[in-house]
Amino acid sequence: MREALAEAGYGATYDRLRTLAPAVRAASRAQAPEALVLAELDRAGALAEARPLDDGLRETDLYVDGVHCAACVWLIERLPYEVEGVAAARLDLARARLTVAVDPQVVRLGDVGRWLARFGYAARPSRPEAGRATNAERRLLVRMGVAWALAGNTMLVAFALYSGATGALAEAARWFSLALAVPAVGYGAAPFFQRAWASLTLAARANDLRRLHLDTPIALGIGVGAGQSAWAVLAGRGEVWFDSIAVLIAALLTARWLQLRSRRLAAEASDRLLALVPRVARRVGARGTVEVVEVDALRPGDLVEVPAGEVVPVDGVVEAGASRLDRAALTGEARPESVAEGAGVEAGTTNLTAPLRVRVRAVGEATRVGRLLAWVEKGEVRRAPVVLWADRVGGHFVVGVLALAALTAGLWAWLDPAQVPAHLTALLVVTCPCALGMATPLALAVAQGRAARAGIFVKSDEAVQRLTEVDTVVLDKTGTLTEGRMEVVAWAGDEAALDLASTLDALATHPVADALMRARGVGPGRVTDVEAVAGQGIRGTVAGWPVSVGRPDWIEAEAGPLGFEWPRRLAAWAEAGHTPVAVAVGGRPAAVFAVGDRLRPEAAALVRQWTAEGKAVHLLSGDHPATVAAVATQLGLEQARGHVSPEAKREAIEALQADGRTVLMVGDGVNDAAALRQADVGAAVGGGTTAALVAADVFLTRRGLEPLREALDGSARAMRVLRRLLALSLAYNAVGAAAAVAGLVTPLVAAAAMPVSSLAVVGLALAQPSFRRSGGLL
Numbered sequence: 001m002r003e004a005l006a007e008a009g010y011g012a013t014y015d016r017l018r019t020l021a022p023a024v025r026a027a028s029r030a031q032a033p034e035a036l037v038l039a040e041l042d043r044a045g046a047l048a049e050a051r052p053l054d055d056g057l058r059e060t061d062l063y064v065d066g067v068h069c070a071a072c073v074w075l076i077e078r079l080p081y082e083v084e085g086v087a088a089a090r091l092d093l094a095r096a097r098l099t100v101a102v103d104p105q106v107v108r109l110g111d112v113g114r115w116l117a118r119f120g121y122a123a124r125p126s127r128p129e130a131g132r133a134t135n136a137e138r139r140l141l142v143r144m145g146v147a148w149a150l151a152g153n154t155m156l157v158a159f160a161l162y163s164g165a166t167g168a169l170a171e172a173a174r175w176f177s178l179a180l181a182v183p184a185v186g187y188g189a190a191p192f193f194q195r196a197w198a199s200l201t202l203a204a205r206a207n208d209l210r211r212l213h214l215d216t217p218i219a220l221g222i223g224v225g226a227g228q229s230a231w232a233v234l235a236g237r238g239e240v241w242f243d244s245i246a247v248l249i250a251a252l253l254t255a256r257w258l259q260l261r262s263r264r265l266a267a268e269a270s271d272r273l274l275a276l277v278p279r280v281a282r283r284v285g286a287r288g289t290v291e292v293v294e295v296d297a298l299r300p301g302d303l304v305e306v307p308a309g310e311v312v313p314v315d316g317v318v319e320a321g322a323s324r325l326d327r328a329a330l331t332g333e334a335r336p337e338s339v340a341e342g343a344g345v346e347a348g349t350t351n352l353t354a355p356l357r358v359r360v361r362a363v364g365e366a367t368r369v370g371r372l373l374a375w376v377e378k379g380e381v382r383r384a385p386v387v388l389w390a391d392r393v394g395g396h397f398v399v400g401v402l403a404l405a406a407l408t409a410g411l412w413a414w415l416d417p418a419q420v421p422a423h424l425t426a427l428l429v430v431t432c433p434c435a436l437g438m439a440t441p442l443a444l445a446v447a448q449g450r451a452a453r454a455g456i457f458v459k460s461d462e463a464v465q466r467l468t469e470v471d472t473v474v475l476d477k478t479g480t481l482t483e484g485r486m487e488v489v490a491w492a493g494d495e496a497a498l499d500l501a502s503t504l505d506a507l508a509t510h511p512v513a514d515a516l517m518r519a520r521g522v523g524p525g526r527v528t529d530v531e532a533v534a535g536q537g538i539r540g541t542v543a544g545w546p547v548s549v550g551r552p553d554w555i556e557a558e559a560g561p562l563g564f565e566w567p568r569r570l571a572a573w574a575e576a577g578h579t580p581v582a583v584a585v586g587g588r589p590a591a592v593f594a595v596g597d598r599l600r601p602e603a604a605a606l607v608r609q610w611t612a613e614g615k616a617v618h619l620l621s622g623d624h625p626a627t628v629a630a631v632a633t634q635l636g637l638e639q640a641r642g643h644v645s646p647e648a649k650r651e652a653i654e655a656l657q658a659d660g661r662t663v664l665m666v667g668d669g670v671n672d673a674a675a676l677r678q679a680d681v682g683a684a685v686g687g688g689t690t691a692a693l694v695a696a697d698v699f700l701t702r703r704g705l706e707p708l709r710e711a712l713d714g715s716a717r718a719m720r721v722l723r724r725l726l727a728l729s730l731a732y733n734a735v736g737a738a739a740a741v742a743g744l745v746t747p748l749v750a751a752a753a754m755p756v757s758s759l760a761v762v763g764l765a766l767a768q769p770s771f772r773r774s775g776g777l778l
Contacts, residue, residue: 041109041125050102057087059101060109064091065122075119083107083115098123125279137257140191144253147188151246154180158243174240178233181242185226188249191256192219212398217433220398222249224428225750239746256441281313282306284357295363302360306351312358315367318343320357326350326511336511353508353532401431401737408741423743430736430750433729443725443765447718456700456711463697466681467715472661473610474653474675477621477631479668480685481705482597486515489578489598492569493591499523500542501549501583501591504530508538512581515595516549537581545585552582552592559584566592577627599634602705607635609709616661620644620652620675649675666708667696683708725761732757 050060064076072091076098079089085107090099100112113123157180160173196219199212225245232238283293284303295313298304303319306312312325324336327349336352339345345358348369364370408427412420441461448458458464475481491498502520505513507530525543532538537550539558548558552570556562562570562582570580570592578596582589610617618639621628625642632640644652649665653675656663665672665679676682676696684696685705700707736753739745745753 041113041123053101056103056105057101058104059099060125062098062100062109062112062123062125064096064098064116065124072121076116076121079112079115083111086112140253140257143188143191144250144257147184147246147250147253150180150184150188151243151250154184154246155243161240171236174233177240177242178230181226181229181246184242184246184249185222188246188253189219189222191215192222192249192252196220217398217401217431218252220401221429221431221433224425228425228429278311278313298360298363300360300362304358304360306345306356306358308351308354310351312345312347312349312351312356313363314358314360315346315362316344316358316360318345318356319359321355323354323356324352326352352511397433401428404431404737404741411741412743419743422746423740426745426750427737427740430740430745430753431733433733440722440726443718443722446765447714447721451711451714454707454710454714456698456707456714458711459697459699463681464715464718466662467664467698467712468719469662470615470664470681470712472616472618472656472663474618474620474649474656474663474665474679476667476672477619477623477628478597480666480672481603481619481631481635482599483703484597484668486511486579486595487598488515488519489594489596490569490573491591491593492566493583493589493593494585495591497547497583497585497590498593500525500545500547500585503527503542504538504540504547504549507540508532512579512595513538513549516581516593546587548584549581552580555582555584555589559587559589562589562592570594575626575630577630599631600704602709604635606705606709607637611636618652618656620649622646646672646674650678653678666705683711721765725764728764729757729761 050058053059076091077089079100080086085103085105086100087103088099088101091097092099100109102109102112109123109125116123154177157173157177161170161177165173192215195215199216203212222245225241228238229240229242229245232240279295280292281295281298282290282305283298284290284305290305298314304314304316308323318339318341320341322338322340324338325345326336327346339356344361345356346369347363347367362368362370405424405427408423409420412423444461444464447464451458478484498516498520500523502516503523503525504527505516506522507527523543528541530538530540533550533554536554537548539546539548539550541547548555552562552567566582566589570582573580573594573596576596578594580592580594583591583593607617616639617637619628619632619635619637619641621631621640621642622644623642628640628642632638641652649672653663653665657678657680663679664681664683665675666683666685667673667676668685672684676684681698682696683698683700685700685703685708698711700711732753736745736750740750
């Protein structure tokens, strides 16, 4: 990638922008784009399905893997200047979504994919219109905009009345305010009246006032306030407060729009399921010819070809070839596994070393990953119990207000019958639960926004509250407790031999080869006669020296015994859960090294903190039991199991929940998706797979476990703020109601207090110190 950046002249700018995000991983090296992905991007229908623009342009969305900082945004948005036919490119970093406008007569989407691949980014197509605002959201946005426009103009007119205007000017201002209030109430507040009427109908049918929705007293307060002001204008006497009503309606609509938008953004993640498994495959015909077809066109019994480096598109059985598969995304097993004729393979795994021909058993939703993801998709965005409580309180609130209204009417009919209408109006207006209706959705929406700024995306209201109730944490190993990629953790022998091995490994497609190259770099020597031996290693000639890199037993067969000391080291490394590798140069063993998935530096401290807080911590992994046991020992965990299938993980979560536990599941792969969905709260760590993102309630875009601690602490602070807001709202309504019954509040004062209380809630919600990042408040 560095060479590609330098060649394009972007190296200095890219490095400068990367300093804006120092906590993220280093940029990946340039990669060859997957042929199947390019075939899908280049297919004739790809741009035909895109959105049409002016001048014959087409707009479409691509998911881009590997974006992580401001430098990525800047680099990718250089597309229009570098690729002819690309008119515009906009990257949404948080969702890894690239929107491009292209001229289909000049460029294909495959050309865009190839350009991105030069810099280490992998582009995949998304569904048309995926993630776009729904019609309901657009209609609400228009309604909100109209409401704020009317509110602003109504307030300007109200200034004339408040400044002491009299005579014809005051009368004109009152009538003009009424004219603006009619659409504000009739159009802007229509949703509140519609829901109030629906809840009244439901309550009447059920003969149960508890069925009344919180919108019922809100609609009652707006209706009484607007009606009283309208009567004052028509009668030519009394105060008007249309400005308060208009501002209140606009503020309530804003809170509802924020809720709807946050849910849409959360639900959009499910579209990424389509990018997990290729949608096209290489089908082998009866005469041995190979053609690229849609996966949906495959049937059980068909034969497909899977070259090295590509993702397996189907579940099936290897009919020809031998290779190694990376199953980490599906099973959690960090070590590549050997497969040969007769072995089963699954969609979503990556073929690493040699071509395979696979007899199809299942495609699409019938595959193992398809069944897992179908189960994940059944989950819906859930609302927090505190939000449901605020909705349910509406019925009791209405009953209480009606009882107070009866008390007020009876009291003032006895004291001063002429004051009954004014005091009843003041009571109904001042007790409008607008602040109560705004407190929960707005506080949670603001908390989720601040969390997003800290790299913590929370999918639902419920997750914010559930995070504060967790008493059991279940952790995956690979990519969660560990860094999720192979690294050289130990070595012995000739360093020059390791450098030669790294140069040879530059031509291999394997996690071990990548680890050695990251540790040693790539030397200048010329490499020839390269041969990859499936399941064993790689051999070739580097700078004139015969070099072999691979399994220790294979190297011994190739170059003789490893001696006395090295086998002991290799055994110790294997016992610690690492993968041992040997190197031979010139026909003699020259070096040994071990690769492993390093434990995240913050993992041990976080586990100790949870244990001290009384939380039970479990480790469930699909990795080898010996590797899991080694990690558990380092962390001091007693509850740890290896070789746990995705289905077994979900069953383990269910068992914990059956015991009354509130479970937080933390994972990063397809193998964690079902468990993430089953848990009370599922958290996907940064760098996780698409399926983990879809299944999780919380997605951490920053790598490591520190954002998880921030999510738990931030949720606790957010819920404290929310409870204070609810207490403030209820206290306001209680004090206001008591003052109105006592005759201490006039209708004008009640109308002024109604939006003030709502704006106070807004201000406190916006000022909440909820989520922190790097020691600061957000």
